[in-house]
Amino acid sequence: MDLDIAAVARLTGVTSRTLRHYDAIGLLTPARTGHDGRRFYGDAQLLRLQHILVLRELEVPLDTIASIVDTDDATLTSALMRDHHVALLARRDRFAALAETVERTITRIEKGLPMTADDMFEGFDHTAYEPEARERWGDDAVARSNAAWASLDKADQRAHLAEHEAIAEALGRLAAADADPASDEVQALVARHHAWVSLFWTPGREAYTGLGATYADDARFRATYDKHGDGTAVLLRDAIAVYAQSLHD
Amino acid sequence: MDLDIAAVARLTGVTSRTLRHYDAIGLLTPARTGHDGRRFYGDAQLLRLQHILVLRELEVPLDTIASIVDTDDATLTSALMRDHHVALLARRDRFAALAETVERTITRIEKGLPMTADDMFEGFDHTAYEPEARERWGDDAVARSNAAWASLDKADQRAHLAEHEAIAEALGRLAAADADPASDEVQALVARHHAWVSLFWTPGREAYTGLGATYADDARFRATYDKHGDGTAVLLRDAIAVYAQSLHD
DNA sequence: GCTTGACGTTGACGTGGCGTCAACTTCTAC
DNA sequence: GTAGAAGTTGACGCCACGTCAACGTCAAGC
Numbered sequence: 001m002d003l004d005i006a007a008v009a010r011l012t013g014v015t016s017r018t019l020r021h022y023d024a025i026g027l028l029t030p031a032r033t034g035h036d037g038r039r040f041y042g043d044a045q046l047l048r049l050q051h052i053l054v055l056r057e058l059e060v061p062l063d064t065i066a067s068i069v070d071t072d073d074a075t076l077t078s079a080l081m082r083d084h085h086v087a088l089l090a091r092r093d094r095f096a097a098l099a100e101t102v103e104r105t106i107t108r109i110e111k112g113l114p115m116t117a118d119d120m121f122e123g124f125d126h127t128a129y130e131p132e133a134r135e136r137w138g139d140d141a142v143a144r145s146n147a148a149w150a151s152l153d154k155a156d157q158r159a160h161l162a163e164h165e166a167i168a169e170a171l172g173r174l175a176a177a178d179a180d181p182a183s184d185e186v187q188a189l190v191a192r193h194h195a196w197v198s199l200f201w202t203p204g205r206e207a208y209t210g211l212g213a214t215y216a217d218d219a220r221f222r223a224t225y226d227k228h229g230d231g232t233a234v235l236l237r238d239a240i241a242v243y244a245q246s247l248h249d
Numbered sequence: 250m251d252l253d254i255a256a257v258a259r260l261t262g263v264t265s266r267t268l269r270h271y272d273a274i275g276l277l278t279p280a281r282t283g284h285d286g287r288r289f290y291g292d293a294q295l296l297r298l299q300h301i302l303v304l305r306e307l308e309v310p311l312d313t314i315a316s317i318v319d320t321d322d323a324t325l326t327s328a329l330m331r332d333h334h335v336a337l338l339a340r341r342d343r344f345a346a347l348a349e350t351v352e353r354t355i356t357r358i359e360k361g362l363p364m365t366a367d368d369m370f371e372g373f374d375h376t377a378y379e380p381e382a383r384e385r386w387g388d389d390a391v392a393r394s395n396a397a398w399a400s401l402d403k404a405d406q407r408a409h410l411a412e413h414e415a416i417a418e419a420l421g422r423l424a425a426a427d428a429d430p431a432s433d434e435v436q437a438l439v440a441r442h443h444a445w446v447s448l449f450w451t452p453g454r455e456a457y458t459g460l461g462a463t464y465a466d467d468a469r470f471r472a473t474y475d476k477h478g479d480g481t482a483v484l485l486r487d488a489i490a491v492y493a494q495s496l497h498d
Numbered sequence: 499g500c501t502t503g504a505c506g507t508t509g510a511c512g513t514g515g516c517g518t519c520a521a522c523t524t525c526t527a528c
Numbered sequence: 529g530t531a532g533a534a535g536t537t538g539a540c541g542c543c544a545c546g547t548c549a550a551c552g553t554c555a556a557g558c
Contacts, residue, residue, distance in 0.1 A: 003366075006505075012370045016506085021545060024508095036553060037507055043366075047354075050369050054351055057344075062544070078355050085351045092344035095306075099337040102303055105296075106330050117252075117292075120299050121261045255534075265535085270516060273537095285524060286536055311515070 002031060002040040012049060027066050028052060051081060058087050060146055067150035071157055079161050080149075097123030148199055160199060167193050171236055172228025181238035190243040193236070205247040212240030251280060251289040261298060276315050277301060300330060307336050316399035320406055328410050329398075346372030397448055409448060416442050420485055421477025430487035439492040442485070454496040461489030 005016045022028040023039065028049055031042035041049075048069055055065045071077060101122045108115045149157065171189055179186050197203065203211055215221045216237040225233040254265045271277040272288065277298055280291035290298075297318055304314045320326055350371045357364045398406065419438055428435050446452065452460055464470045465486040474482040 004506085011366055013373050015546085017547085018545065020507085025544095034506095038553090039506090046366055046369060047358075050351075050354060050373075053370075053373055054347065056544095057347060078359055081351060081355050085348055085355065088344055088348040088351060092341050092348060095337055095341035095344060098303065098306060099334055099341060102299075102330060102334045102337060105299065106327050106334065109296075110327055117260055117295055120295060121302075124262050124299075124302055253535085264517085266518085267516065269536085274515095283535095287524090288535090305515095 002042055003046075005030075005039050005041075008041050008046070008049070011046075012053065014049075014053070022052070022062075025062065025066075027062060027069075051077070051084075054081075054084050054088065055146075058084065058091065064146050064150050068146055071154055073154065073158060076154075076158055076161060094123060160196070163192070163196055167196060168225055168228045168232065171225070172232045175231040175235040176229045179235065181235060182242045186235065186239045187243055190236070190239045193240075194243065203247075205244045208244045208247060209241055212237040212244070215240075251291055252295075254288050254290075257290050257295070257298070260295075261302065263298075263302070271301070271311075274311065274315075276311060276318075300326070300333075303330075303333050303337065307333065307340065313399050320403060325403075325407055325410060343372060409445070412441070412445055416445060417474055417477050417481065420474070421481045424480040424484040425478045428484065430484060431491045435484065435488045436492055439485070439488045442489075443492065452496075454493045457496060458490055458493045461486040461493070464489075 003011070005019055008014075008019060009016045019028065019039070023030060028045060030039035031045055032040050034040065051069050052065055055068060056062075060068070068080060069077075071080065101120070101124070105115065105120055152160065167189055171186070174186055174189070194203075194208065197208075197211070215225060216233045222233040225236060252260070254268055257263075257268060258265045268277065268288070272279060277294060279288035280294055281289050283289065300318050301314055304317060305311075309317070317329060318326075320329065350369070350373070354364065354369055401409065416438055420435070423435055423438070443452075443457065446457075446460070464474060465482045471482040474485060
């Protein structure tokens with residue numbers, strides 16, 4: 001059942017040096033150590049390693065990774081992994097966009113057509129356009145939200161996740177009852193939602209409205225909310241549009 | 250027309266520090282320098298920068314990038330960019346695979362189902378499986394082939410690209426004539442093809458056969474060959490299957 | 499029992515691609 | 529004329545390992 005360091009290296013593609021490094025900094029401690037110092041890893045370590053490698057692919061610094069994977073609660077872990085799963089999809093889309101930009105550049109050059117500088121760098125710059133979506137789903141957003149997340153202790157982390165679930169669920173019920181987006185009940189939930197989002201990022205009027213629109217437009221967001229009932233994402237969008245009027249600039 | 254360093258930074262998303270670094274190591278020299286030392290960039294530099302950034306996304310070291318983007322011939326450059334475009338698609342697919350693996354892991358954990366260690370790391374390890382495809386399209390393969398490429402001088406680089414075009418074109422004509430894969434004419438072209446491939450990687454019998462299969466199965470490869478006429482990729486695959494019998498293990 | 503070779507161990511130093519000061523100059527706006 | 533924004537050139541710092549050296553341990557074959 002226990003795998004030695006070479007077996008783990010073969011299985012996962014990381015080098016044994018890296019595994020030793022992760023042990024040295026306390027990021028991944030072997031399940032047990034042989035009497036001669038040899039390292040042996042078990043299933044729990046493999047799962048942890050997978051999560052570590054996912055975050056490494058997302059270019060999260062190792063010390064931040066450490067505080068993320070150290071959350072020992074199972075539901076918490078899988079919730080975070082869902083978040084990182086979405087981030088992987090975002091990176092997939094990013095490379096698709098880059099490939100498209102490069103393809104456009106090649107055909108333009110070969111045909112001798114001119115090209116604007118903006119077009120040439122579409123997809124490269126991850127801060128310049130689509131502000132809300134990039135804010136929430138871009139690479140640096142993941143980094144920042146991970147850092148914010150890492151600053152919480154475990155109880156706070158659990159509470160934060162539970163809060164979002166509670167909001168979405170309550171919204172789902174109101175959506176099923178065909179509630180008015182401007183009603184007090186719905187607006188109270190939006191206020192909680194805004195506070196919830198603000199852990200990672202405090203959106204102003206325009207940004208929050210944009211975020212609401214993204215919720216309803218983007219398939220990934222919509223699925224997250226509509227699993228509590230169809231129309232939940234749309235209700236949230238419309239409610240946010242009302243709520244956002246009270247926010248500054 | 251000329252952009253100062255801040256404008257380029259905004260446009261492309263790189264920092265001005267990075268641009269200064271690229272100037273310092275001779276990777277990207279500004280079009281002109283103001284009398285006070287300020288840097289100004291033109292269209293040619295932007296195109297070069299795009300290529301640099303693509304290669305950086307592919308994790309190619311800067312000195313290798315330098316020797317790649319220094320090929321001054323236009324057709325050569327666009328041929329290389331095509332190659333790197335494919336590499337971007339490969340990375341896109343890689344992240345898609347990672348996301349899928351993570352998704353599988355999450356649902357398995359939440360349902361309490363067991364999971365084999367192999368399944369958990371599908372897509373992470375880029376050396377363990379699909380040897381031929383990974384050899385040709387994986388990240389490290391791009392790195393190695395770029396390094397091999399960089400070791401050639403410009404005349405050799407141009408000759409190498411022309412050779413592949415010539416082979417593919419001749420194959421296309423024979424495919425249109427419904428030639429026999431085992432015929433001398435076709436086999437002579439396969440011999441040239443094997444020699445051509447061997448600049449970056451010398452495949453044995455099994456690997457070369459696998460490469461041929463990939464040519465016909467993978468849409469990206471197929472398109473590359475079939476632009477010289479439908480059925481070119483299939484002819485090449487079948488001809489390789491014959492040719493490969495003469496290769497060692 | 500002894501050697502051999504594969505594979506593990508622990509330090510220690512090296513490296514690539516910038517980030518981040520510090521100290522200074524230059525242009526623009528009021 | 530002066531403030532402030534943004535440029536310049538060094539110089540050092542940093543992260544995630546790679547790489548090398550010196551050494552220990554185990555299984556297999558003689």
